[in-house]
Amino acid sequence: MIQQQQVQATIENGLRAVPSRNEEPIVPEALQKVVLRHQVSYEVWPEWSGCGGRARRIGYCVSICGVNDQLDCIRGHHVPGCPHCGLTYDELRRIAEWITLVEQQDCRFEIETFDRAFHIAPRQRWSRNEVIVTVKILHRQNVDSPVDESQERCLHELRTSLKKLGVREGVWQAPTMVH
Numbered sequence: 001m002i003q004q005q006q007v008q009a010t011i012e013n014g015l016r017a018v019p020s021r022n023e024e025p026i027v028p029e030a031l032q033k034v035v036l037r038h039q040v041s042y043e044v045w046p047e048w049s050g051c052g053g054r055a056r057r058i059g060y061c062v063s064i065c066g067v068n069d070q071l072d073c074i075r076g077h078h079v080p081g082c083p084h085c086g087l088t089y090d091e092l093r094r095i096a097e098w099i100t101l102v103e104q105q106d107c108r109f110e111i112e113t114f115d116r117a118f119h120i121a122p123r124q125r126w127s128r129n130e131v132i133v134t135v136k137i138l139h140r141q142n143v144d145s146p147v148d149e150s151q152e153r154c155l156h157e158l159r160t161s162l163k164k165l166g167v168r169e170g171v172w173q174a175p176t177m178v179h
Contacts, residue, residue: 031098034091035165038066039172041125042162044155047136051144059138059147060155064167065121065130066092081116085131089114092133099161100135106150110136124171 034040047059068084093111100109111133118129137154139145159169 028098031095031165034066034095035167036174037069038088038091038131039174040064040066040092040095040165040167041172042167042169044159044169046147047138049144056144057147058144059136059151062135062137062155062158062162064092064096064133064135064162065119065125066132067128067130080118080129085116085118086114088131089133092131095162095165095167096133096135098165099158102157104140104150104154106140106148107154108138108140109154110138112136122170 042065043063045061045063046057047061049056049058066088068088096111100111112135115132119132121128121130135158137151137158139148139151162169
């Protein structure tokens with residue numbers, strides 16, 4: 001068995017992002033600012049395999065969706081893959097990396113590369129042009145096996161981490177201030 005080391009990762013503001021054995025991850029303020037700046041939301045989709053000629057659900061794809069924060073981009077004076085899109089992708093990827101920091105025994109995470117494309121959001125997100133970072137939740141071994149409890153647990157943990165950052169599923173809504 002390969003011996004794993006726990007790596008102490010830091011995010012821009014220097015807060016520890018990897019939990020010790022008895023504590024939960026610290027939510028970096030920098031990531032919460034990214035959520036607000038890019039109006040981040042997420043969606044969950046099944047991951048399918050056609051192995052053996054039959055479609056089978058083998059995992060999940062969590063799409064972290066956000067918009068460019070540059071005024072020119074908001075007005076529509078941009079193209080997919082522009083420098084602002086690349087910066088937005090990089091910031092959204094930091095969220096993806098933070099939510100997948102904890103090593104899972106039976107699952108693995110894959111963070112997809114930047115596809116240099118806009119994705120048109122559904123109506124509940126105002127059909128806005130979004131940059132997306134996709135995190136796949138797959139089996140560590142037997143990749144084409146059907147979805148199981150370990151993947152369900154991993155998905156639940158990712159949803160919990162996104163909720164801690166203030167990211168909602170399916171819609172963007174600014175957090176309400178409590179007085």
